[in-house]
Amino acid sequence: MTSKPFRKWMCLNCGYIYDEEVGDPEEGLVPGTRWEDIPDDWTCPDCGTSKAEFEMVEI
């Protein structure tokens, strides 16, 4: 079984990047946490904007 490649999501209000591969341990998101598994009421750790303001990006 091949697993889905990891993706990156960017906050459009400040540019913070959530990389599924590294997660954000300080925020309680362990490496490998998928975007869809992050609760909808989660907010950007840098600027506080809602999850809906993020977009998937290639960096």
Added chain:
Amino acid sequence: MAIPRIQDLDDPTFDPYVSDEVMFGSMPDMHERVAEVRAQCPVHKGSWFTSMGLMPTPEEQVWPEVYRVMTYDGVQQVLNNPEIFSNRAFEPTLGSSFGPHSLSVLDNPEHLKYRKIFQKAFLPNVVGRWGDVYVQPVIDELFGAFREAGKADLVPQFSQLYPFRVIYRMLGMPDEDLAVFQKLMLTQIFFSFAPDKAKEASEKLGTYFTALIEERLENPGEDLVSALATAEVDGERLPVAYVVDFLRQLFNAGGDTTYRATANLLVALLRDGGELYRRVRDDRSLLPRAVEEVIRWESPVSSTNRLVLRDTEIEGVKIPANSVVNASLASADRDETKYACPEKFDIDREQRPKHMGFGQGPHVCIGQHLARVEITRAMETLMDEFPDLRLDPDEDEPVIVGAMLRSPRHVHVRFD
């Protein structure tokens, strides 16, 4: 329509470069003083600026009750609760320099609406491209000017120049206006010690930018002014006043800070015989860590202000409405309950929690991704071109000074 010419100050001999000391102080021991206050109390009543021997700032005259927040948790509370801690605190200062529509003065819902438009031009995937187009050519030109000399003072000959030039090129402005332009940009923030000159500079920049925006609306190009002038919010064009105020802010927010952070990093790497410079030169994967650490260790922006909208409490201290809180980013970033040996510049440390050098919350720095690209490019090029760079033994060791925007005045170096 031709690009307008910029008007110099009525007194063209006025020199804003000698003002750093008056505006921001020249004390080398700010962090020691900050640590003493932090040890006594997490929230300290009274003006930081006057306690450091500087002039009281205009907002302290409007709202005389001032509290200085010293701990990481306290600063985090201030920056992340905009409904209590308002950016109106900047109305008498940055609001008068850059204008009432500048992002630093706005609160929600207006701030959120406009910030996103401006941030779009400075997102990580955009500024990465600017590294090649704008940043690298400026760095190469400036290094080229002293490459053969064997020695240089990297503050006036490099760090103090490059971020301003990068922004200037991004805006597509004519080279011959650069000197006057940089002078006006620096002068417009002298609201404390030369308010008339500050007003004059701000008005002249406003006239210039308004005309430039009109010109770019007629002939849009690839530059940032064209992009902002034609940007839309909710189907409407971004109002000209917002673009003008953003442009007035851009050089100070993006130039004055990045130049100082670069100079501070040079000091951190080259002192003590330059061992860290050589370590990073030989293992470039350490460079991003060094950049992050310098922003924690010596962020050029050592504090920011908010106006308290209703009675509240920080770290158990009651703060009444209509006070100003001065959140000490410099103190938060050296809070010993968060960072081990916080006074040490340590490129091996994990930045956990995240440093506050670029702020946090809704007003977190818009240009942080550009600043990282600029500082990284500058250091990479320096290490490639001057691998044996070292402090000049015949000159004074560089010292980082100031009580607000901190940096060394000189970094004299030699190279073969």
